Structures are given as C-alpha cells and as structure tokens.
Amino acid sequence: MLKAIHVTKKFGELVAVNDLSFDVEKGQIFGIAGPNGAGKSTVYNLITGFFPFDGAIEFEGRNISGMPTHRIAQLGISRTFQIPRTFPSLTVEKSVGVGSRFGDPGGFDRNYVDRIIDFMGLEAVRRETTGQLNLLGKKKLMIGAALATRPKLLMLDEPMAGSNTSEIKSLMHLIQAINTDLGVTIIIIEHFMKVLTELTGTLLIIQTGTKLCCGDPREVTSDPRVIESYLGEAYADGIPS
Ligand code: ADP
Ligand code: MG
Numbered sequence: 001m002l003k004a005i006h007v008t009k010k011f012g013e014l015v016a017v018n019d020l021s022f023d024v025e026k027g028q029i030f031g032i033a034g035p036n037g038a039g040k041s042t043v044y045n046l047i048t049g050f051f052p053f054d055g056a057i058e059f060e061g062r063n064i065s066g067m068p069t070h071r072i073a074q075l076g077i078s079r080t081f082q083i084p085r086t087f088p089s090l091t092v093e094k095s096v097g098v099g100s101r102f103g104d105p106g107g108f109d110r111n112y113v114d115r116i117i118d119f120m121g122l123e124a125v126r127r128e129t130t131g132q133l134n135l136l137g138k139k140k141l142m143i144g145a146a147l148a149t150r151p152k153l154l155m156l157d158e159p160m161a162g163s164n165t166s167e168i169k170s171l172m173h174l175i176q177a178i179n180t181d182l183g184v185t186i187i188i189i190e191h192f193m194k195v196l197t198e199l200t201g202t203l204l205i206i207q208t209g210t211k212l213c214c215g216d217p218r219e220v221t222s223d224p225r226v227i228e229s230y231l232g233e234a235y236a237d238g239i240p241s
Contacts, residue, residue, distance in 0.1 A: 009051060015209055018209035018210045029179050029187075029201055031187075032203075048155075073103055079154070100149070117144065122137070158191065202215065203217035212225055
C-alpha cells in the first residue's frame with residue numbers, strides 16, 4: 001500500500017533519513033521504533049509532503065513524492081502529531097467536523113462525524129471546548145479528527161507518550177479497533193515495546209536514519225543488534241518489556 005524506496009532527507013549537513021526503504025501492506029499495523037533523533041517523525045513529514053527529498057514514496061502504486069500535503073491527504077493518508085495539536089476554542093464536535101469538512105473526499109458528513117465521536121468515546125465531551133480536555137481526551141480528539149478525513153492509512157506519532165498504564169490500554173484498544181472495525185491501515189511510531197509487539201504485524205527499527213532491521217516484532221526485539229543499539233543491556237537481561 002505504501003512503499004518508501006531509497007528515501008534520503010538531508011537538513012544541511014545532517015542526514016536525517018538515509019537510503020531508507022520499507023513496504024507497508026494494506027490492512028496491517030506497521031510499527032516504527034528507534035532512538036530519539038533517529039528520523040522517525042521526519043519519515044512521516046516526508047510521506048505527508050512537508051519537505052522535498054531524494055528517492056520515492058508510492059501510495060497504492062502511485063508516486064506521491066513532491067505532491068502537496070492536501071493532495072496526499074485527499075488520496076487517503078492522515079496523521080497525528082507527537083504533541084497533540086487541537087483548536088483550543090473549538091468544541092470537540094466542531095474539531096472532528098473540521099477533519100470531515102476539509103479531508104473527507106465526499107465533503108462534510110454529519111453522520112460520519114457522529115460515528116467517529118462515538119467510536120472514539122468522546123460522546124460525553126462533544127460540546128466541550130478542546131482546551132478543556134485532559135491529555136487522553138486531546139489524543140482521542142486528534143485521532144478522531146484524523147479519522148474524520150476517512151483515511152485509508154493513518155499514521156500515529158508516539159500516541160502513548162505521557163500516558164499512564166490505563167490510558168495506554170485504552171489507546172491500544174482504540175488503535176486495534178480502528179484497524180479491525182474501520183479497516184484502516186496503520187503506521188505507529190512508538191517507544192513502548194510491549195505496545196509494538198502486541199499491536200504490530202511488522203516492526204521497523206531505524207537508527208540514524210537507516211534501517212537496522214524490519215520484520216516480525218518479536219524477532220526484531222530479540223535481535224542482538226537491536227538490543228545492543230537501542231533497547232540496551234537491561235532489556236537483554238530480560239528486565240523490561
Ligand atoms: P525522531 O522522530 O526519530 O526522534 P526526527 O525525525 O524528529 O527524529 O529528527 C531526526 C533528525 O533530524 C534530528 O537530528 C532532528 O534534529 C533533525 N530534524 C528534524 N526536522 C528537522 C528540520 N525541520 N530542520 C532541521 N533538522 C531537522
Ligand atoms: Mg519524533
């Protein structure tokens with residue numbers, strides 16, 4: 001569904017993404033992990049048309065490299081950001097409506113907006129302004145607004161960051177449901193290995209912009225190179241997960 005082909009992105013002297021290739025299949029949850037500064041968020045920025053780059057990105061067989069961001073969104077790619085971005089003075093229902101108004105190829109669809117609000121568990125707060133929401137509420141809203149564009153591919157950037165155990169459980173359940181019940185293909189950047197091994201079918205590890213390894217998440221997280229360079233000695237001893 002999505003193919004990155006020898007993608008390279010330089011910011012001046014810094015090579016943020018270095019000859020990276022990977023392939024996301026339709027219907028799957030695809031994970032990306034790696035140390036801070038590895039180039040993970042930059043990969044999303046390239047897929048969504050924020051910067052020019054070398055190499056190519058294909059979506060459903062079409063080369064989307066160099067396309068403007070709104071065109072890429074119309075083709076069915078939507079994303080969330082590492083730090084929740086909302087419109088603080090808009091209500092929850094208006095905010096999800098913005099996603100529908102500007103992203104849904106069929107135009108604003110009230111029924112679909114209602115379905116997403118319900119699906120994300122935002123019914124009780126639909127008339128609150130988004131500035132009043134707690135972190136979990138803001139995250140659900142950001143995902144809901146992304147879903148209102150009716151994406152075929154949803155890309156989540158560290159959705160669990162800052163969340164406690166019960167919030168993580170709730171978000172994991174939602175992400176799984178978005179994939180299974182709404183049929184949306186998902187890419188998730190995440191640090192929590194347990195989240196990645198439970199949710200993803202394929203896991204890509206990036207280090208300094210290059211692919212360290214990619215494959216079955218359980219195999220990848222037990223690969224000595226990954227343990228040594230990213231997960232650390234503690235993980236090798238079997239302590240956290
Ligand atoms: P990650 O998401 O894996 O933590 P990023 O993709 O955000 O990493 O960043 C990768 C590298 O690229 C970092 O060194 C970062 O400072 C740099 N970088 C990211 N975006 C820009 C930008 N717009 N301009 C210059 N450097 C950037
Ligand atoms: Mg990042």
